[in-house]
Amino acid sequence: MAAAVADSAVKTAVKRKRQENGDTGKKRRKSGSGGDGDDDDLKTHIQKLEAEIQESRKHYNNIATLAELAQKHDENPKAAIAASEALCRIFIRLLAAGNLVKRKDASERDATVTSWLRDRLADYRKALLAMFRSKKVAFDALMLAMALLKAEAQHLGDRQDAVFPRYFFSDIVATLIESPVDQLREHFSENFIDQYDDIRFYTFEALKTYLTDREHSVDEDTRSVVFEMLISMEDVPESNDDLEDFYIEPPQKKKHPLRSLSQHKKQAQEAWLALFHLGLSKEQRKKVLEAMATSIAPWFTQPELLMDFLTDCYNSGGSISLLALSGVFYLIQERNLDYPEFFTKLYSLLDADILHSKHRSRFFRLLDTFLGSSHLPAVMVASFIKRLARLALNAPPSAIVVIVPWFYNLFKKHPLTTFMMHRVPRTKEEKELIESEGVEDPFLPDEKDPMETHAIDSCLWEIVQLQSHYHPNVATIAKIISEQFTKQAYSLEDFLDHSYGSLLEAEMSKEVKKPPVVEYMIPKKIFTKAAPDSEEKDSLLVSLWDFGSS
Amino acid sequence: MAGSQLKRLKASLRDQGIIGPQQSKKQKRKTAEELKAKPDKRLQRGEALASIREQFNPFQFKTNARGPKFDVTTNKPAGDKAAMGIKGRPGVAKAVGEQRRRETLLLEMQRRNKVGGLIDRRFGEDDPNLSLEDKMIERYTREQQRNHKKSSMFDLEEGDEPMGGLTHMGRPLFDDDDDDEAHPKDDFDEEDLPSGDESDSSRAERRRLKRQRLEEAAEDQQEEDGQPERKKTKKEIYEEIIAKSKAHKFERQAAKDEDNELREELDTAMPELQALLFQRQPPPAKDGKDTREPVIIAGKDKAALDKDYDIRVKQLAADTRAQPAERTKTEEEQAEEEATRLKELEEKRLRRMRGETIEEDEEDEEEEERRGKGKKKKADAEEQPANPFDDEEEDEFGLGKGVPGKGTKYRPTATELGFDDEDDFLIDDDLVASGSELELDSDDMEDEESDDEDAGSESGSDDDEFVKGILTEAVTKDAVFHLADKAKGSDENGIPYTFPCPQTHEEMLKAFERLDVTKLPVAVQRIRALYHPKLDSKNKERLGKFSQVLVQHVAYMGDRFEPHWFPTLENLCRHIHSLAKSFPIEVAKAYRAHIQEIEEQRPLGLTVGDLLVLTAIGTTFPTSDHFHQVVTPAMLAIGRFLGQKIPQRLSDYATGTYLAILALQYQQFSKRYVPELMNFCLNTLCSLAHEKPLEKLGFFPVHEPAAGVQIKGASKTAVRQLNCADCQQQPLSPAAESSLKVAIISTTVAILKAAAETWHKLSAFHETFLPALLVLQHLNSPPNSAHLPPSLAAKLADAASTLARHLQLARLARRPLELHHHKPLAIRTYVPKFEDSFDPNKHYDPDRERAELAKLKAEHKRERKGALRELRKDAAFMQRENLRVKKQRDEAYEKKYKRLVAEIQGEEGRAANEYAREKEARKRKAARGR
DSSP states (O other): OHHHHHHHHHHHHHHHHHHHHHHHHHHHHHHTOHHHHHHHHHHHHHHHHHHHHHHOGGGGHHHHHHHHHHHTTTTOHHHHHHHHHHHHHHHHHHHHHTTTSOOTTSOHHHHHHHHHHHHHHHHHHHHHHHHTTSTTTHHHHHHHHHHHHHHHHHHTSSSSSOOOOHHHHHHHHHHHHHOSOHHHHHHHIIIIITTOHHHHHHHHHHHHHHHHHTTTTOOHHHHHHHHHHHHHOOOOOOSGGGOOOOSSOOOSOTTOGGGOHHHHHHHHHHHHHHHHHHOOOHHHHHHHHHHIIIIIGGGOSOTHHHHHHHHHHHHHOHHHHHHHHHHHHHHHHHHOOOOTTHHHHHHHHOOTTGGGSTTHHHHHHHHHHHTTOTTSOHHHHHHHHHHHHHHHTTOOHHHHHHHHHHHHHHHHHOGGGGGGTBOOOOSHHHHHHHHHHOOOOOOOTTOSOTTSSOGGGSOOHHHHHHTTBSSHHHHHHHGGGGSOOOSSOOOGGGTSSOOHHHHHHHHHTSOOOSOOOOOSSOOSOSSSOOOTTSSOOOOHHHHHEEOSOO | OOSOHHHHHHHHHHHHTSSOSOOOHHHHHHHHHHHHHOHHHHHHHHHHHHHHHHHHOTTSOEEOTTOSOOGGGOOSOTTSTTTTTEEEOHHHHHHHHHHHHHHTHHHHHHHTTOOOOOOOOSTTSSOTTSOHHHHHHHHHHHHHHHHOOSSOTTOTTSOSOSSSSOOBTTBOTTOTTTTTTTSOOOGGGGGTOOOTTOOHHHHHHHHHHHHHHHHHHHHHHHHHHHSSOOOOOHHHHHHHHHHHHHHHHHHHHHHHHHHHHHHHHHHHHHHHHHHHHHTOOOOHHHHHHHHTHHHHHHHSOHHHHHHHHHHHHHHHHHOGGGSOOOOOOOHHHHHHHHHHHHHHHHHHHHHHHTTOOOOHHHHHHHHHHHHOGGGHHHHHHHHSSOOTTGGGTTSSSSOTTTOOOSSOOOOOOTTTTTOGGGOTTSOOGGGSOTTGGGTOOHHHHHHHHHHHHHHHHHHOOOOOHHHHHHHHHHHHTHHHHHHTTTOOOBOTTSOBSOOOOOOSHHHHHHHTTTSOGGGHHHHHHHHHHHTOTTTOTTHHHHHHHHHHHHHHHHHHHHHTOOGGGHHHHHHHHHHHHHHHHHOHHHHHHHHHHHHHHHHHHOTTOOOHHHHHHHHHHHHHSOTTSSSOTTHHHHHHHHHHHHHHOOOOSHHHHHHHHHHHHHHHHHTTTTOOBOHHHHHHHHHHHHHHSSSOOSSOOSSSOOOOOOTTOSOOSOTTOOOOOEEGGGGSOOOOOHHHHHHHHHHHHHHHHHHHHHHHHHHTTSTTHHHHHHHHHHHHHHHTSHHHHTTSOHHHHHHHHHHHHHHHHHHHHHHHHOOOOBOOOOOOOOOOOOSOSOOTTOOTTSOOOSOHHHHHHHHHHHHHHHHHHHHHHHHHHHHHHHHHHHHHHHHHHHHHHHHHHHHHHHHHHHHHHHHHHHHHHHHHHHHHHHHHHO
C-alpha cells in the first residue's frame, strides 16, 4: 500500500511536470524539428532502461546510467527529470521490495548488491538535491525528493514503524535554504509545512541544526531566508488533538514527540532561539517585534527566554521600543511576567517623537489598555496626561484628536485628576498670591518617575490652548474637556488612524454647495509694499518676504 | 318650607300670582283687560306654571344621590344646575329621544321593504296648521316673487331703461332726439341721455327751461314760506326725490365723460409719452413714423393694437424706473451707512470666528429688507441649498471615517449679505434697461453700456483704483465699445479691445499668448466688461469659468514667476477676489481643486505657484472663520507641509518659511494656534545652527539636518530678505548659500517674534515659547554666533529678550484653570411635583402621546357606550312600535271578528226567532186546529 502511495506521489509530480511542459512539448511536436526526435529517443531509452531494471537484477547497472543522466540536469533538464522520475519509481519499488534493507541472513552477494544499491540511492539523493538549485527542475525535484523521503521512511528501516529519515530531510531543508529559487521555499511551506505537522516539526529541527552547525558561516541572506520561513509558520496548534495531519505514517506510540504539542513548541522555540542567537538586523528586529505577539511568542514553551530579547528591544528606545511594547505586554498578560518599573519605562516612551510616529495608533491602543485600570494611582495617571498634553503642543492634528478624548476617559476613570482642569484657590491668601505672582507650572517635565512629576498639581493649559487650534474639528474636540462631562466615555477607535491626508480628504470630499463667505474688503496690497506715506500697514507676508518691490 | 305637598303647591302658586284671594267683579274685569293688552302676560303665566310643575315633580330631575355638593368642594359657580346637584332630566331626555325616533326611525320602519313613492314638495302640504286658503295665498305670492325679476319698479338708481326695456320697434320709448315731437317728453328726462353728439343748442335750451322751473319752484317755496308750514303731499315728496336722484345721475355721467375724454387724449399721446419715459431721443427716421402713427393705428387691425398695448403695459410695470427711486443720500448719511455696514460685517466675522451659528432666517430677513423686492428671486435661489454639513451631523465631531467639520454651519456670503454692490468692477444693474430690447438693436446695446459706465463713474464713490481704471477707460473708449464686436482694434499698448472669454486654461494661454504679462490686468478688466453678466444670459457662466481659469493662471504664472510680475499677480488676485464676490462657488471650487491637486501630487513639494495660490486664498476668504470650505483645507495643506516635510535642501527651508509666514498671517486675526509652525521654525533654527544643541531644548521633534545645511562662517554675509527664487531648487554658490541661510534664520526669528506677539494671550504660551527662547539662546551662544553676521546676532538677542519679556508676562498672567463652573445638571424629571388648579378629573400625563391616546380611548369608550345605548333604545322603540302595530292589527281583527260574529249571530238570532215564531205559530195553529 505504501508503495502505491509513493507511486501516486510520483505520478502527481509527473503530471505536474507534464502540465507545465505540455504546451511547449506540443508546439515542438508540431514543428517537427530534429531535436524532437532526440527527446523521444531519450524518453524511450529511459523507459527501456526502467523496464529492464524491473525485469531482472541483471540490469541494475542501468540505475547508474540513469543516475548519471539525472545528474546532468544543467545540460538536459528534461532528460534529467525523466531519468529521476524513473529512478524514483525504481527506488520506491526496490524499497518496497526490501532490496535496500541489509539483512543479516543475506548472502554476501546480496549484501554487495544492497550496499551498491544504497550507494546509488545516495547518488540519486544528491542529484535530486542538486536539482533544487535550478529553477526549471526544482519543483519536480522537490516533489520527487519528498516522495522518496516517504518511501524511505516506510521501508528503509527494518522495524515495523516508519522512521523519519532525518538526515535526508535536513539535507533537503538545508538545500532549500541555500537554493536561489524563492518560490520553491514558498511552495514547500505552503504544501508541506502548513499541511503536515510532522514536516513542520522536523523543519524546525532541521533549521535549528542548520543554524547551530553553521553558526559562524551564516550570512545575512540565509538569515533572512530562515527568518522568512520561521515567520511563515504561524498557525500554532492549540492542543495535542490538533496534531493529526502527518505526511509519513505517525508512530503508534502515544508518547512519541511527534504527538506532543510541547515537543513541537520546543522545536520551534529552539529554532527561533538559534536564529536570535545569530543576531538580527534592525529591520528584522522590527519585523520580529511586529509578529511577536501573534506568531512567535505562542510557539514558546518558555517565553521567559524571550524576555531578555524583548526587554533589550524595549530599552533600546525609539520605534523598536514601541514595537517591543506589545511583546512585553503579551508576556505580562499571558505569562505573568513581572516587568519592574513598567510604567516608568512606559512614561519614558512619551518623548517628542511619539506623536509623530507612524506607530502612534498602535501605541495608543496599548497605552489605553495599560492605563485602563481604575486602580492605578491618580498621581501617575496625571503624569501621563500632563506629559501628553505637553507633547500635544507640538503634535499634528491627528494626534491631538486622539489624545483629548483619551484624557476625557481617564478623567472619568480617575476623578482625582480632574483637578487638572478645575482648581479653585482655597484660601484668600492663596488667591492673592496668584493674583500678584501668577502661577508657575509645578510639573517637572524632566522627571523620569511618573509618581514624582507633580503633574496632579498642575493644570492643562496646553489643552485649553489647543481649543484655539487652527483646525476647527481639533478645536471642537479640545473643547470637550471644558464642557460638562455628561458622556460616559469616548470610543478611542473613532479617533485613531487619522492623518493629514485623511483629514484633508474629508474636507475635500464635501462638495461646495453653498457659496462660501468671501472677505468683504478687497485688500489694496497683497504682494507689493504699501506706499510709504499711506496709513496702510504692510501685511506680515510683505514685511517679511521680498517680492521684488522695494 | 314646611307643610304638606299640597300646601307648598298652593303657596308657590300664590307666589307666582296665579291664584290669589277672590277678586271682585271690577278687579276681574280689569285683569281681563290687562290680559288683553299684554298677551305676553299669559305666556308668563304658562311659564310660571311649567316651572312650578317641574319643581314639584321629583322624577323630573336626576340628582346627586347625596344632595348638592358643598361650595368648598366644587369650583363650579353656585346656583348652577350642576352645583345644585341636578345631573339631568331623564323625562325630558326620554321624550326628546322618543320624538326623534318617531321622526326618523319610525319613518324608516314604515318605509321598509317599500320601493319608490312620492315626496310632496308642495308648499305647506305637510303643514297641518295651514288652511287650504292660506296655502293657496302663500303659493301665489311665491310664484309672483319668482316671476318678478326686478326688485322694484320705481328703483331709479337701477338701469337706464325706464320701463320694461325696448318695446317699440326695438327703440326706447322716449328717444328724445329723433322724435322730439312724436313723443311726449318727460320733463325730468331732459338731462338724462348724455350722448356725446348731443347738440349744444338743445342742451342750452333745456338748461334754460330747467332754470325757469327752478325759479318757479323757488317762488312756490317762498309763497309757502309765508304761510304756516304746509304738509307736503306724497306726490310732491316723490317728485322731489326723483329730481334729486336725476341730478345725481347727471353729475356722475358728466364725470364719466370727462374721464373718457382724458383717457382718449392720453391714448393718442401715448407714444410720445412713452418716448419721454424712456428718455430716449427717437431716431430721426422714427420721428416721421411717430407723426403718422394715428394713421397707422387706424390702419392696423385691432388685435395687433391690443397686443401692442398689452406689451407696453407689461414693460411699464416691469420697468424699474417706473418705481420711485430712493432719495439721494447726503455724504454724512452715506458715511454713516458705510460705517454701520462695516461694523455689522465685522460682527458677523467675529461670530463666524467663534464658530457660532448665525440664524439663517434672521439673516434672510435682513437681506430681504436690504435688497428690496427686486432680488427676491435670488434670495430664493440661495435658500435652496441646504446646509452642506447637515448630513454629517450625526457624527459627533465629524471625524468619522473622514474627519469633517462639526458644528460648522454654513454662513452666508458677502453676496448674500447684499454686497455685490461693493464689487466695484460690476456695472450697476439698475442702469441697464432690461426691457428695452423692443426697439434696441445691438448698437443701442452698446450705447447703453457706455451710458451705464458713465453713470457708474459718476456714482462710483469708491477709491479703488481698479474702478477708476475701468471707468476712465470706459469713458474714453466709448467708441471702442461701439466697435467692439465688429473691429478688433487695439489700443496704443497693443492690447486688443476684445477677447474671447477663456473657458479653459489652454484657451487663456492662447488668448494671452502675445500679451505682455504686465498688461494682463487690463485684458482681464476688458474681458470682465465685455462679458458682463447683464449683457448676455450666458455671460454669467462664462465669467464663472473665467474666474476659475484665472485661479489656474495665477498658479501657472507663479510657477514661472519673474520678480517684476508681482504687481500683476497682485492685480490678478484682486480680480479673482472681486469675481469671487459674484461667483463664490466657482472660485472656491477652483481653489479647492488646486489644493486637491497639491495633496494628490505633491503634498510635501509645494511650488511657488502653490504658495501664491495659498496666499491668494488667505486674502480672498476670511481666514478667521472657525470653519471655511476653502481656508480650512488650505490651512491643513500648509500644516501638512510644515509638520511632515523633513527639509533636505535650503529651498525646502525657504518654502517652509514662506508657509510659516502664511500660516501666521492666516491666524493674525483669530489668533489660533498652529503647532506645526513652532515645530518647523524651531527645527529650522536648530538645523541651521552651526552646532547641535547638547541637550533637548523642548518637546518638538528634531530632524537630523542634511549634510551641509549648518551655517558656517557667515559672519560677513549681509542679512537680506527671502524671496520666491529661494524656494526654487537651484545650485548655489557657497556665498549665495550662506546668504540664503542667514536670510532663512533672520526670517524665522522674525516669524517667531511675530508668533509670540500673535499668541501671547494663549494659555500655554509659556510652555510653547520656552523652547523657542532656548533655541534662540542656543543660536546666540558663542560657538554658534561666531558664524553669524553681527546684525543677525543683534536681532537674535532682541528677539530673545522680547520672548523673555512675553514669557515673564505670561507667567504672571497665568491662573489655575477653572473650567468647570457649570451649573450642576438637573436630574431629569418627568412628572411635575405640583400643579396649580389641580383637577382630579383631568389626566396630567407628561407624555403627550400617551395622554392623547388615553383621551382618544376614553372618547372611544364613551362613544361606544352611547352607541350601544342608542341601539338598545332603538331596538326597544322598534319592538314597542311593532307591538303597537300588532296590537292595532289584532284589535282591528278582533273588531272585525266580533263584528262578523255579531252579524252572524244577529242573522242566526233572527232566523232562530223566525223559527221560534213559526213554531209558535204552528203550535198555535195546531192548538187552534185542535
